[in-house]
Amino acid sequence: MTSNFQRALGEGGFGIVYHGYLNGSEEVAVKVELLLRVHHTNLVSLVGYCDERGHLALIYEYMSNVDLKHHLSGKHDVSILKWSTRLRIAIDAALGLEYLHIGCRPSMVHRDVKSTNILLDDQFTAKIADFGLSRSFQLGDESHISTVVAGTPGYLDPETGRLAEMSDVYSFGIVLLEMMTNQRVIDQNREKRHITEWVALVLNRGDITKIMDPNLYGDYNSNSVWKALELAMSCANPSSEKRPSMSQVISVLKECLTSENLMRNKNHDMESDSSLELTKSFDTEVVPRAR
Template sequence: MTENKRFSYSEVIAMTNNFQRILGKGGFGIFKAEVELLLRVHHKNLVNLVGYCDEGENMALIYEYMSNGDLKEHMSGTRNRFILNWGTRLKIVSESAQGLEYLHNGCKPPMVHRDVKTTNILLSEHFEAKLADFGLSRSFPIEGETHVSTVVAGTPGYLDPEYYRTNWLTEKSDVYSFGIVLLEIITNQPVIDQSREKPHIAEWVGLMLTKGDIISIMDPTLNGDYDSGSVWKVVELAMSCLNPSSARRPTMSQVVIGLNECLAAENSRGGASRDMDSKSSIEVSLTFGTEVSPRAR
């Protein structure tokens, strides 16, 4: 099965125009086993693995091209001159959540992504969100197994403190990382910022909420143009994902349902966000799906 997805190193050089634009370099696990696993994973909100290269020192996983880059670029406005409106942010995280939910519940055996972050949420030509970079993914091979004991891997700031402490990896570790992503779309702040009263975004937002200083956590570039009910529901959802106890965090299925409710509230609002001067952002604002169940493409 894997052989017809195998590319030579020279083919990879030709396809990428001599690696003109490398999106990421990273480690991956046992190469062949990983490729077999990833070639079986298909969902509209997961980046499709096209093939792989395995020639001596030259090992690579080759994914479909996502022309609109990653969520982090769009949040910062470095990619386009417009900042994503609240409805578009909600649509992107809702779709990403569906991809993650499919890994947890639609895959047999279930998979844990292990590196959920805004740079791993890629956007297609039509701003459809797809979760990428399964280089650290792990599956649960044994029936009935609820966790895997692994060497801790992931990105600082997004890493589940319980997993860090115990080395016990579960789906709830991804839920924690996804909670950080939700705080990023709300605040548009760096995950770790040493100049803040609390450097880590989760602690900083927690502190602001206890002070009742809710407005200061919202991304000011949104200019108040959002359904406030949907925003606070996402804040609540994010904080529940970040519960120190993994058992008390929601499942990704619950997160998907919560985000779809927020999306419905924002979409029924209308408002100035529909009048953005970018055609693509208007289209994006109007093409929301409300699919909840994981479905293979």
């Protein structure tokens, strides 16, 4: 239709528009959607589409473990996600967003990052979904203004109106706080309604255990948790200039996971040593030695 995308007419928020011919004669403008050029292991893949008798459908890969919110809500018969698993999920989601921000050309802003848009496969690999609000922008172009406020209340960047990757960073920070605390993002019955305000209030009291999801029963490395909490609050900073990039987010989250894994390996080694000591003691005191 477009003779291999020979003539570009322009570029809008949802992709490049090409000149083409319908049925070889009728001139048309063909918009190539962003979905067709987005490919990453941490983004839900578009398998195909259906256009049959006026019924339109997009077909995506199946994610058997539903979404992150499903596993945090406590309303379903699902196992509690360990802190190390939550960190891996956070890293996966961050990698997907990093790809949108610096791996795509032109770059993309998701604009609706939230826990229900982070889907999980059978191995609990996380993938970002729902690009319905996504928009492209020129990297480093701070002049791009979006006149329509898009996103979900609670996750929305307080610096609304500017279309930039830092808006996704803010939303990701809210998701990270949600993963850590298992608190609602907005709760009218809480002392502080918004999760950032509530966390800041509890932080002033200096007790990390009051912030973390009680379902974890303290099974986490405190250094890992503090670092992740500082990162989340940095992402959710009201000033976009003070927020880290997604690449910086990934780096810190990997450090958190490494710290957590080191603690678990150390504990495992200690348990093994303890078990070995018991065995030695048993052999010495009860079982006759070979002579």
